[in-house]
Amino acid sequence: MPYTIADMHDLDRTDPLARYRERFSLPDGVIYLDGNSLGALPRAVKARMDEVVATQWGEGLIRSWNTHDWIDLPDRVGDRVGRLIGAAPGTVTVADSTSVNLFKALGAALRLRPGRRVILTEKGDFPTDGYVATGLAELMGQGHEVRFVAADELASALSPEVAVLLATEVNYRTGARLDMAALSAAAHAVGALTIWDLCHSAGAFPVDLGAVDADFAVGCGYKYLNGGPGAPGFVYAAVRHHADLRQPLTGWLGHAAPFSFAEDYRPAEGIARMRVGTPPILSMQALDAALDAFEGVDLREVKAKADRLFSIFTAAVAELGLSLATPADPERRGTQVSLRHPEAYAVMQALIGRGVIGDFRQPDIMRFGLTPLYLRYEDVWAAAGILREIITSAAWDRPEFRRRAKVV
Numbered sequence: 001m002p003y004t005i006a007d008m009h010d011l012d013r014t015d016p017l018a019r020y021r022e023r024f025s026l027p028d029g030v031i032y033l034d035g036n037s038l039g040a041l042p043r044a045v046k047a048r049m050d051e052v053v054a055t056q057w058g059e060g061l062i063r064s065w066n067t068h069d070w071i072d073l074p075d076r077v078g079d080r081v082g083r084l085i086g087a088a089p090g091t092v093t094v095a096d097s098t099s100v101n102l103f104k105a106l107g108a109a110l111r112l113r114p115g116r117r118v119i120l121t122e123k124g125d126f127p128t129d130g131y132v133a134t135g136l137a138e139l140m141g142q143g144h145e146v147r148f149v150a151a152d153e154l155a156s157a158l159s160p161e162v163a164v165l166l167a168t169e170v171n172y173r174t175g176a177r178l179d180m181a182a183l184s185a186a187a188h189a190v191g192a193l194t195i196w197d198l199c200h201s202a203g204a205f206p207v208d209l210g211a212v213d214a215d216f217a218v219g220c221g222y223k224y225l226n227g228g229p230g231a232p233g234f235v236y237a238a239v240r241h242h243a244d245l246r247q248p249l250t251g252w253l254g255h256a257a258p259f260s261f262a263e264d265y266r267p268a269e270g271i272a273r274m275r276v277g278t279p280p281i282l283s284m285q286a287l288d289a290a291l292d293a294f295e296g297v298d299l300r301e302v303k304a305k306a307d308r309l310f311s312i313f314t315a316a317v318a319e320l321g322l323s324l325a326t327p328a329d330p331e332r333r334g335t336q337v338s339l340r341h342p343e344a345y346a347v348m349q350a351l352i353g354r355g356v357i358g359d360f361r362q363p364d365i366m367r368f369g370l371t372p373l374y375l376r377y378e379d380v381w382a383a384a385g386i387l388r389e390i391i392t393s394a395a396w397d398r399p400e401f402r403r404r405a406k407v408v
């Protein structure tokens, strides 16, 4: 073991991010390494929910659409998310799920590239992106092709046939990170547009959509942003596209004047045209309150600490001989550790049984999310110790740990 518990205590004592742990409500006896799938509960959320339910809804009733400005909440929360991803004010709105936002962004992007028929995307990435692209291509009936290629072939597969490069910055399974700046430049060089899926990026490390000149982006509210189960996602469109942007889900709240109840659809100005229907105010208030946890936080420090946690965790389990699916180079990865084991599912269940919560992804991957705002060095060190015990003693080798739950 290259590190001792005393080293961990020293690191925690001098950690500039240590004070942010207080902003979260964490259960005793649990080391939570699944913030990449469902973020932990920020303390501010409960107080906000109490207030919103009792006062805004309970007493304000329908008046709260105006008095509490519920109607513009999607754009206000969008701007807060925008600050974490390098998006200018007025370019992000919070709405719907990531899948639905992808549909809208891709529909808009394809209309901006008439005559091009290829949607280029990464093979083996989170399937919803490919499913949505395929479904939209079928619906359009214009012969669009969704072309799946390996991550390292994306750049060379860009050609003047490509309408849109649809790519997830960080692979959900391996944690490998694409070079967003280089791929964006390569896409633009052939006249293609980009849609970046930031599900494993937003809130995890610095993202600068402005600097990479992204066209569109989407992402999740319930992973690193800690907005709660089923929190709405977000969608970004660069200002240069706003005037010509037409998205296919032309719902009434994306109308320029929804309360005119006009016969014809006329899109709202700016990013508001990405809205569809009535926003889920309770979930959106929870996400808004959750974003308080990022106030004053420097995401460069978050990534630097995640990288140190990564080194500690991987060094502490190195003797087990598990293969590391995540790139060793910090620039080439997000903030999760993925380890392979032939019985990854059972090992993960045994870990969860001991209070270390990560998750499993097909076929043989154990994922451990490193979320520096609420994880201490000592937590990650202890989790690695428990993983060592479980593997060296084969404690995972029991029938109950092999039984698959509906959600893994």
Ligand SMILES: *Cc1c(COP(=O)(O)O)cnc(C)c1O
Residues within 6 Å of the ligand: 097, 098, 099, 100, 126, 128, 129, 168, 172, 197, 199, 200, 220, 233
């Ligand atoms: C989590 C995740 C999603 C989730 O999509 P939903 O529509 O919110 O269920 C989409 N894409 C990627 C890459 C993800 O990791």
